[in-house]
Amino acid sequence: MQNIDEILRSHKLTHEDYEHIQKILGREPNLLEIGIFSAMWSEHCSYKSSKKYLNGFPTKAPWVIQGPGENAGVIDIGDGMAAVFKMESHNHPSFIEPYQGAATGVGGILRDVFTMGARPVANLNALRFGNVTNDDEISRHQRYLVRGVVAGIGDYGNCMGVPTVGGETFFDEAYNGNILVNAFTLGTCKSDEIFYGRAEGIGNPVIYVGSKTGRDGLGGAVMSSDSFTEESKSLRPTVQVGDPFTEKLLLEACLELFKHDYIVGIQDMGAAGLTSSSFEMAGRSGSGMRMDLDKVPAREENMTPYEFMLSESQERMLICAKKGYEEKIIEIFEKWDLDVAVVGEVTDTGNMELFWHGEKVADIPIDPITEEAPVLDRPVKRPAYLDEIRDVTIDDFPEVGNEQAFDKLFSSLEVVNKAWVYEQYDSMVQTNTVKAPGAMDASVVRVKENKKAIAMSSDCNPRYCYIDPRGGAAAAVMESGRNVAMSGATPLAITDCLN
Template sequence: MSAPAQQAETVEHAKATPDTEQPYRELGLKDDEYSRIREILGRRPTDAELAMYSVMWSEHCSYKSSKVHLKYFGETTTDEMKAKMLAGIGENAGVVDIGDGWAVTFKAESHNHPSYVEPYQGAATGVGGIVRDIMAMGARPVAVADPLRFGPADAPDTKRVLPGVVEGVGGYGNPLGLPNIGGEVVFDECYASNPLVNALCVGVMKVDDLHLAHASGTGNKIILFGARTGLDGIGGVSVLASETFEGDETGAGRKKLPAVQVGDPFTEKLLIECCLELYNDELVVGIQDLGGAGLSCATAELASAGDGGMRVDLDRVPLRATGMTPAEVLSSESQERMCAVVKPSDVDAFMKVCEKWDVLATVIGEVTDGENLEIYWHGECVLDVPPGTVAHEGPVYERPVERPGEQDLIAADNPNTLERPSTPDDMRETVLRMAASPNLCSRAWVTDQYDRYVRGNTVLAQPSDGGVLRVDEETGRGIAVSTDCNSRYTRLDPYAGAQLALAEAYRNVAVTGATPMAVTNCLNFGSPEDPGVMWQFQQAVRGLADGCAELGIPVTGGNVSFYNQTGRHPILPTPVVGVLGVIDDVTRRIPTGIGGDEGETLLLLGDTTEELGGSEWAKVTHGHLGGTPPKVDLAREKLLADVMLAGSRDGMVSAAHDLSEGGLAQALVETALIGETGARVVLPEGVDPFVWLFSESAGRALVAVPRSEELRFTEMCAARGLPCVKVGVVDDQSQKLEIQDVADIPLTELRDAWEGTLPALFG
């Protein structure tokens, strides 16, 4: 229904009443920010202008505390890396050319605070928002992934939040027909009352179909299409994600609880098909999705990136609530909406396509030959601003950065002094205990709620190391995706921890047989007003950027999520890294589970040293976090990836699993259970079995090689300088994991331990 004309403050009234007090602090603006707005406008802002600046200058939308550090990504990106990108940082999503005329766009976003307030809708609209970012680039969304983090698995609040989040992810992604091919589920005390719900989406398109967000061409029309605008999400993620949660660690005393957006995946499905037809018919000049900050963001960013001004008649916006003010219409984060720039001659055809897909579309304005964004309400001007000052020229803070003194104390707390299992019975019990621990156990309870194979192009999905998806049915060309971060490592050393996250995601893509190509990120940290948090952030950004430069793969875009803390208790620094890989023929993908011929050789690639800092063994058995994380050797990671690619192309590898949390022991457990095949393991003579089984040294992978290919594969490793040692054989007949002189465990017992934990906790 349309709202009747509401009393709205005009620009002329604001000029005539300069001394009127305004609630800028309540909207999240600081004194100096409000003063700057007045300086930009040469007057005080109207209510609508104040609302627009407040949401667009929020931490979530403006990146005002992170910009000074994020520019390091650009400084470290070489021309060779740039050549791989069709669109990069600053666009709705990064785009890379994967060959044969195909392009892939991918990006990750956060929806952390909304998912704590309302788990189902917070997670669902997180999926919906990242999907629209991909749509806005001109691509068809083809897959999603969801890195999730929660408080202790047995905590009462985790039992409230996790089921709702998982249901929301599946409840939105499944109706869209998007396979969920990857992600993580991590439990840690630091995420109590502040879960992390990150969402990644991948889209594919032809290279020539790329679309960007800009409003060009005087007289071109601005068309809002999709769902109606309502009161849901007023000040939603743009404000909620820009404030810390006040109170104690139980989450009491929330400071701001604006309405969480409400999603409708069936409307979004229609919107996807509508957009694709509009692109195919070449009816769009520029396009922008409506996510955080709603129409404020869409209009300001389109106008700022264009070659003129823009006029919008806000009262034309279709509403689903009566009595909405201009400020509310501009700030609403109602879902399933897009904003397009269309030539006047194409408007009728645009409308017919929208009508075909039952998508509501309304012309709300046009591109002008001026410089400002002007918004009218029933014929009166309520907003007249330079769009760049809203979209791209907000405040930039150089927050204090200080390395916390406690870093040295944490590093000195060496886990090598912790008591270790000393007898075979102790080792056997430790293997089972680790396999059943919340961070290492099977995620099937979660992933079984997601459709991983819809559309028929999924080649690998969880519990595989990386998700693999077919892009071109004729050639078999495909992509691989993985997201990773061990925040325990990042707490011990933010620079090295970010590189370890990059290394693991890179390795997870490589062990599928794909070539890692590009990076996205979702950087989750505590309050930027804490100098120690800003040190963590600075170090993580530099670590990630330097790591990408060394690997030669670009960061194509990402997201920053600050204020992830309750009271004075920040989360562990969590820079989630997503890596995209390309595989020329998905039929040569490498599965994670062993299951080939009897007697296949198991080889451990890489070096194993005593590295237990931040390890799952230290956490599970001693509740310990200290020491230093595993060493990072990105040259070794690159070499390992090259070997995996050669092994895949030449048919030398039948299964592969990266080594990460839980070390070799966990890799053996998972590859045996996933492949439903036993194995006999013999560790090299003279080594410490505990170190070899539970160390988390990086740059390692466990591979299964047919006996006929063992010599060729090991000679290739030797020629390339990659350490390779035989650690066992596939033994399908035994149906057990036998580690000589350490443990002998039937697969049925392992499976009970590995698969029983989450169902027992969550039903």
């Protein structure tokens, strides 16, 4: 291998991480194994800086079927039906390549929901951009980002036939160097037909389905955990490229598969691609897994094991099938013109064993890499500006007349009509939308199966959070809850996307 310091730096690992890896393996890791640890221990995959705080959330209630730990949350909505939902961010990719970054953010959250067995019925989004009003380079770039992000969200959701029924868009110069793109999807399914990301049963086959694997998105999980500047254009190859038409085929193929008792579990290939899906499935079940990477469908020639494991090509799933049903599963996905291949099997070793044309190229204990990711206790310091503004009162601001105040208020980008954004989204496809974008309070979609409706809202005022983090976060929960309640619904659950 090349100089170890350079390798660790390029993989965002410390020497302490490297020593921990050596201890887990009992030997020196090879480059592929370093890449796998780097991805699995990235902030994006391991939540190493926030996990100790996230563990404090209340996650149990009589109607909660599945809380944190799976692809999406699930709650019982009565009459044998369940709501499956989740929100996640795609900030860094969208800053680097706004159209594809936002589009694949929508694609990823859709897969998280239909992987659980639900048909997606509604999308929301929460967007934060910098200053777009000036005639300088920053504002011109921000306007470019706005156009790309909105188009990416609209095109992917519209092609998938899933309505975008609401959201929020906020502008502030604080986001000049790091926009936020958060995507939410809600799906519905029968409450006793939910599928989980597990791989168990010794000898059960592991099947790859969806698009072929290319080199797009390599290192995406690590990149999404890093900081960057406006000069980070060289990171564009780490941004995934989406194909919503293939994802639509994958959605329908998976929903057809779920009608049969053919599988043990299924997992979306999201951040870290084949690495995260395989390790997470086996890790949840306490199993081992063997995979033959030369059997993975490839889009490009001369791809390496490293590239296969760390590619973040979109529209892919990993299935743990019940032994003997391989041909039935292959038949379904070939019918939908998707790639499908048996690439491995579940083992009892507790290790992930990776082979390339018969040669073992990696052998990693699964439990340590999933359960022993570093949990960081980062130093916490109260920002000085909070003390500076503590004693500020309204008397410290100049008086303004009513006319001037109204003019300022109604010209604010936070107040002006956002139809120029949401009219690019199809909000009525599927014909279940009761309250579409532009309506007050929450968005509402009906559930045909039980003649009920689901209300959802995404709200947060970042300026409240800036001057009072705790109070601002509480206000975000309260505002969303009020919007749901004012629509006639009872708030039942929250999915957060803290970034």
